[in-house]
Amino acid sequence: MYTVQPLQAEAATSKEMTQKKIKIDKKIKKLNKEIKDLKEKLQEKTKEYKVTQKSLKKVNESITETEKRIASRSEIIDDRLKAYQNHDSAVSPYIEAVLGSDSLTDLVSRAVSVKTIIDADQTLLSEQEDDKQKLADQKAELEETKAKLQKQFQQMQEEENALETKKAENKVKSLQLKKQIASKKEEERIAKELKEKEKEAQKLLELQNTQFISNEGNAGNGSNGGSPSDGDQSAPNVSGSQIAIEAIAEASNYLGTSYVWGGSNPSTGFDCSGLTQWAFKKAGYSLPRTAAQQYLATKKIDRSSAKAGDLVFFSYGSGVAHVGIYLGDNKMLDSQNNGVVVETLDWWNQYLVGFGRVSGVN
Structure with missing residues (x-):
């Protein structure tokens, strides 16, 4: 673990110390630019997120339509099965319909009708299986897209933490040089500020390096998976101080x-x-x-x-x-x-x- 080290007060002149401070301040300026660039990237990601949200809405609408078709077909298929099971004869109603013909013409006509019904039943079953597979694929795609979006936000938040930590470290170095350059009165004020900043920078650095979640996940807290909910936009009613x-x-x-x-x-x-x-x-x-x-x-x-x-x-x-x-x-x-x-x-x-x-x- 890196620890912020105090600067050596061995510079021969204040000019040399000032040059060192200028270099460190340039690093801080560069880090500020990196943080600004990161914010701009997030703005772009936010735009992508909104576009993806519209796509997800369409997928959800498509899933709803698919579920309706499946439910509708299920009723038809169930009715067909019930009708077949309630038929008293041991002979298939389709065969019985053909055998009950009065003439050759009637036989042919009935055979064609039975084949049409059987083909329709088979088509119904095939469409049902296709829609069920489509539904499974749509839901999988939806979850994959949500997970990808959440991962992008997480990575950017961690990157911001790392940049803020580096920025805090360099601010400490800059304050250390300022302390050496300043007058005695200013030196006392900065010394107090420096001590607080050093402590904060060290704690931030230790916190940034702390691993809160193992590769297997935070097993002690449990997880429902997925992504954060849309939430509730109504004001909460709470009690407390x-x-x-x-x-x-x-x-x-x-x-x-x-x-x-x-x-x-x-x-x-x-x-x-x-x-x-x-x-x-x-x-x-x-x-x-x-x-x-x-x-x-x-x-x-x-x-x-x-x-x-x-x-x-x-x-x-x-x-x-x-x-x-x-x-x-x-x-x-x-x-x-x-x-x-x-x-x-x-x-x-x-x-x-x-x-x-x-x-x-x-």
Whole structure:
């Protein structure tokens, strides 16, 4: 594991130290550009997601039509079987119909009719099997597309975490040089800030390198598979501390708002941590910006102790990459692929890291 190391204070002149700081600040600027580029990529992915959602809607409509055809044919086939089973004679009704002819012409006519009925029955059965296979293929395609979309969002969230960690490390180095260049009064102020930033950068780095989910999945939490639900866009009715109620009420104002990568206020839209930060700010509490920083800033509590207004955190493998506001009753309010929604933790349990309580809440 990499650890942020203090810079050596052996530079002969402040000019040399300033040059070092300029180089580090350039790295920070480059990282900011990479983060900006990543946000632009997500915007493109969001457009692709919307197009895919339309395609998924058409597939769902097609599945509904296929299911209707299968159900309709099933009734016809069941009626045919019941009619055949209720026939008193031991002889097939088709053979009996042919044998009961009055003349050669009648015999031929009946034989042709029986063949037509038999061919129709066979066609009906063939169409039924074809539609059942089509239905299975459509459902498989639907699940595969959903899984692919979710994986793309997960990878981008992890990439953002890695970039933010590198950015935090370089900010520490820049502050270390600034400390050496500044006056004594400025040095004391920066020393305090530096200590806090070093601690935060180290914790973020350790968190980013922490593996929360094994290759076999988070077996302890269980998983229903699939992808996050569309959720509920109605405001939740919860009880709890006044601060928790205010934070949840504020977040509920934006139910149905589209997910925006990096969004942290109503004018731009929200990502997961932007929504929680905004909601608690309106309730009078300050939270850090990212899901990983919010995880470090909260007191960890057991699931059985979690109350409405606590935060719930998730990881897709390494680091904490998603956060929501717990509502109690196995539900949370969060901003995810489908926008700001209220949803159950059923699907999310496979990625669950744990619950955290904001100081002074609950």
